[in-house]
Amino acid sequence: MTPTEILLDFFANEKKISGIDENTDLFKEGHVNSLFALEMVVFLEKTFSLKIPRKEMNKANFTSVGAMAALVERLKK
Amino acid sequence: MAREAKIKCLVFDLDCTLWQGVLSEGGGKELVPGMREFITELDRRGIIMSIASKNEEEAAMANLRSFGLDEYFLCPEIGWGAKSESLKNIISNLGIKAGSVAFLDDNPFERDEVAFALPDVRCYDAAKFKSLLLADELSPAFITEDAKNRRSMYRADFARKNDEKSFGGSAEEFLMTLGMKLEIAPVSEGDLRRVHELTLRTHQLNSTGYTYDFDELSALIDSPDHIFLIASLTDKYGDSGKVGIMLMEKQKDAYMLKLLIVSCRVMSRGVGTALLTYAVRLAKADGKRLTAEFRETEHNRIMYITYKMMGFEEAEENGSDILLEYAEDDAPEYPPYLDIMS
Numbered sequence: 003m004t005p006t007e008i009l010l011d012f013f014a015n016e017k018k019i020s021g022i023d024e025n026t027d028l029f030k031e032g033h034v035n036s037l038f039a040l041e042m043v044v045f046l047e048k049t050f051s052l053k054i055p056r057k058e059m060n061k062a063n064f065t066s067v068g069a070m071a072a073l074v075e076r077l078k079k
Numbered sequence: 080m081a082r083e084a085k086i087k088c089l090v091f092d093l094d095c096t097l098w099q100g101v102l103s104e105g106g107g108k109e110l111v112p113g114m115r116e117f118i119t120e121l122d123r124r125g126i127i128m129s130i131a132s133k134n135e136e137e138a139a140m141a142n143l144r145s146f147g148l149d150e151y152f153l154c155p156e157i158g159w160g161a162k163s164e165s166l167k168n169i170i171s172n173l174g175i176k177a178g179s180v181a182f183l184d185d186n187p188f189e190r191d192e193v194a195f196a197l198p199d200v201r202c203y204d205a206a207k208f209k210s211l212l213l214a215d216e217l218s219p220a221f222i223t224e225d226a227k228n229r230r231s232m233y234r235a236d237f238a239r240k241n242d243e244k245s246f247g248g249s250a251e252e253f254l255m256t257l258g259m260k261l262e263i264a265p266v267s268e269g270d271l272r273r274v275h276e277l278t279l280r281t282h283q284l285n286s287t288g289y290t291y292d293f294d295e296l297s298a299l300i301d302s303p304d305h306i307f308l309i310a311s312l313t314d315k316y317g318d319s320g321k322v323g324i325m326l327m328e329k330q331k332d333a334y335m336l337k338l339l340i341v342s343c344r345v346m347s348r349g350v351g352t353a354l355l356t357y358a359v360r361l362a363k364a365d366g367k368r369l370t371a372e373f374r375e376t377e378h379n380r381i382m383y384i385t386y387k388m389m390g391f392e393e394a395e396e397n398g399s400d401i402l403l404e405y406a407e408d409d410a411p412e413y414p415p416y417l418d419i420m421s
Contacts, residue, residue, distance in 0.1 A: 018249045037347035038250070039388045040381045056375075059387050 005071040008049060013067065024068035029061065039064055046070060052077045082199055083179040086216045089121060090169055091152070092162075092184035093132035093139055096205035098146075102134055107142050113209055118151055120212060124219055125226025127173065127233060130155035131165035131182065131193075153233050162189050163196030173233070181216070183208060221272040225320040235317035236344065254348060254416035257314040261353055263421040266307045266324070271296050273321045274309065277340050282378040284341040284351060286371065286386075304329050306361070310354060312345055323350045327358060334362045336371035339382070349414035351385045357421065359389075360410045368404060375399040 003011070006024050013019045022031070042064060043054055054077065063073045091097050093107075097114055100106015121128060128151055132139055136157040143149040154172040156165030162184070170177055177199040184190050185205035194202045203211060211217055219226060239257070246253045266274060271293060278290050291299070299307045310323035322345045326338040336358060341351045362369035371386060376399070386403050389411055395402040413419050 018247070037381070039384045043380075043384065056383065057393075059384055060392070061388060061390060064388065 005074040009067045081178045087179040088127040090129045095185040125229045129169045131162045223273045259314040260418045266309045286339040287374040333368040371403040373401040
């Protein structure tokens with residue numbers, strides 16, 4: 003599975019948040035709070051075996067599934 | 080070894096420790112003399128109590144009820160397994176560290192078994208229980224209102240967690256069902272002990288880790304150059320008490336957050352976000368920028384994320400000391416599941 007697919011699966015099955023696609027603005031929909039963001043940071047780091055540096059922790063990188071997948075792709079290089 | 084200075088939870092054996100004799104052999108008719116006073120005193124001090132006993136669970140709980148003491152004990156572990164396993168379950172159910180737990184038992188074998196498996200847990204001989212009231216680790220520096228209510232707060236937390244587990248929707252949908260009210264008010268003299276307690280007890284949800292002594296805190300209340308606020312949370316399960324503090328310094332063209340602390344007990348309920356929203360709105364209303372000092376520690380990554388997800392950006396950096404600034408045009412909205420009163 004691609005990072006996008008893994009993330010969409012995580013949202014639907016673990017977080018029980020339905021009806022989103024990779025472009026849905028998670029902030030606008032009110033899904034993102036700080037604990038949720040931390041959970042995503044931990045999830046991404048564990049699932050994709052990477053470390054998200056402090057500078058990458060910003061709204062833009064977590065605003066949508068697509069943005070998080072792009073962050074993963076960038077950090078994996 | 081990672082023992083903390085103060086004990087948060089004391090775990091009791093029952094037979095020959097709390098009551099006289101062995102229940103399954105016809106004993107347990109009388110409490111050990113002085114035990115009731117010991118238990119009520121620890122409760123007053125805000126020390127949580129639990130049980131690790133080898134007994135038939137129903138019979139043991141019925142016996143505790145007959146003394147009117149069952150309400151004092153959280154997460155009792157009564158069965159036939161190793162006591163170290165009971166301690167591990169209690170530690171995990173209460174969400175505390177082994178280093179802040181102690182165990183009281185008359186049987187040296189049980190104490191050794193626990194001490195071997197959990198070296199951070201302090202083990203006390205039940206014969207010496209009365210002297211424990213004088214022990215430093217069981218004597219909080221102050222007894223706050225929040226400490227006195229700690230047991231009922233834990234009970235409310237368990238009820239809430241249980242309901243959350245069986246709730247079908249998302250975490251946010253669950254929060255919407257809680258009817259949470261957050262009251263934000265200026266810190267008063269009567270709050271200082273709790274403020275002090277929060278600065279000492281909170282590591283994860285602490286933006287700078289600054290500590291202030293009593294006189295400094297007291298001076299901040301009256302300081303014309305500071306805004307010093309405390310937040311209390313209630314929901315349909317009960318009162319969570321004073322759970323957050325925020326200290327801002329008034330500068331020429333900015334308000335600077337010096338301290339933001341949220342009790343870990345209410346982590347994930349939007350208190351930090353709400354306090355920051357309050358700060359942003361206050362600064363905007365007064366025509367000031369809002370900056371925030373942040374000191375990176377091993378534990379407070381979630382606080383950094385809270386700021387960043389709210390729209391703060393790094394303005395300056397000096398090693399682990401970071402100055403953040405709210406960088407968006409619009410003030411954020413309060414979390415929809417919190418009713419703010421200020």
